[in-house]
Structure formats: C-alpha cells, structure tokens
Amino acid sequence: MTAKIAFADAEVGTELPAQTFQVTRDTLVRYAGASGDFNPIHWNDTFATEVGLDGVIAHGMLTMAQAVRVVTDWVGDPGAVVDYGVRFIRQVKVPNDDKGATVEVSAKVAAVVDESARTVRVDLLAKCDGQKVLGMARAVVALA
Template identity: 50%
Template structure:
C-alpha cells in the first residue's frame, strides 16, 4: 500500500506498455457492444478518412488506468479519472498476418505524481500516453485517495 507521506510531486510511479492488435479490438467490441466498423474494418475506416482501423477510446482509457491501479494496489482508491483524446490509436494489420498473432500497436504509459492534497490525502497522477510516436491522450489524470 502506498503511504501518502512518502510521496512527492514529480515522483515517478512507473511505466508500462500495452500491446493492442485487431483481435483485441474485436474482443473488446463484443464485450462493450461497440461494433462501429472503424474499429475492425480497414476499408470502412479509410472511407471515413482514418489512416486505418483505430482502437476504441474506452479500450485505450481502460488500458492506461491499469498503471495507476497496479501502483496504488487498490482500484477502489481511484476516485477520478479524466482525459482528452488527441489522436486515434491506429492498429495496423500487416498483409498476410494472423490478427491474433501479430503484436499490433504499442501504447506506452508513463505516470508521475502531479499534485498532492494533504488535507484530502489525495494524489493526482499525471499520465503521458503515446502510440505510434504521438501523444494520443492529453491531460490524462487520475486522482487516488490514500
């Protein structure tokens, strides 16, 4: 368990990489009920002027917050989570590959303590999220109650 007194603004909480491929997107579509073809159909995605199939925004958010959940040790300690989507996470599918065998796109998540509130005993965690060498989430922040 993280002790509030041990934290300082700027302290890194770690990083992790999430791999997402087309098979992951199809499974997520089934779980979420979001079958928008931009998440699984290359032709359709390009017809609507996307570079390729893109990951669901909520899939990306859910994958990202796992870093905070693992760090704090209790997902219930996360009392707020907000972000702005800046660029889609493009998930390529090389010709001739098996979608479930291809690693897919890497989403890199890095976190640090952005602010502390000693009265409320909360820490704001700032998350930097990149994929395909671009920031895909902006002002990505979670607040944890300690």
C-alpha cells in the same frame, strides 16, 4: 482492498512504473464484445478508409482504460482512483498484423489534492509511435 501506497510515500515528482500495452485486432474484438461498441472503424479496414481514416483505430475508451492501469497497478486498488479524465487527441492506428500497436504509458505524482483526504493527482503520458494520444490525462487517487 486498500491502497498499498502510503500518502507520505507519494511525493510530488514520484514516478510510477511505466508500462507498455499491445493493442491488436484481437484486443479490439474482445473489447468490442465487452463494451458493446461494434463500430466498424474498430475492425473493418474498408469501412475505416471509406470514412476518411487511415485504417482501423482502437476504441478511445480502451486506450483510456489501459493508460490508467499504470495508476491502479501502482496503488494496488482500482477503487482508490476517485476521479479520472483524459482528452482524446490522436487515434491509435492498429495494423492488421500480430504485433498491432504499442501504447507506452508513463505517470508521475503531480500534486497533492487534499492532505486530509490523502489524495494526490497523477498525470499520465500515453504515446503510440512516439506521438501523444491522450491529453490532460489525470487521475486523482486516495492513498493509505
């Protein structure tokens, strides 16, 4: 698969379609099974509070992966993301109910990285409960 977005159509300031992701306790259990990260802070309220947390929190890598879906859905090819990084600045607290936590992600083209390689930098903003949860969230994407 190749990127469905042409380099010429991705001007600086172009906004990507925003997305909202629900993170439930079920999501955490599934992610733990896929990633092998069974740390009890991600599923056990008692343990999480005993180590000083307000309760169960989402895996940082899960939050990071969900955020970049805004970019991969926009470009149409996960392989078009040639670099991606974030700073984890706030925990996503996941209540023990059917709703869970809501992570809202928006993104925009922030810079042309290399015209000859047709790469752009996309800056992402991920929030939960109105608070930013990822800092310096940036993806470099190779376009068609």
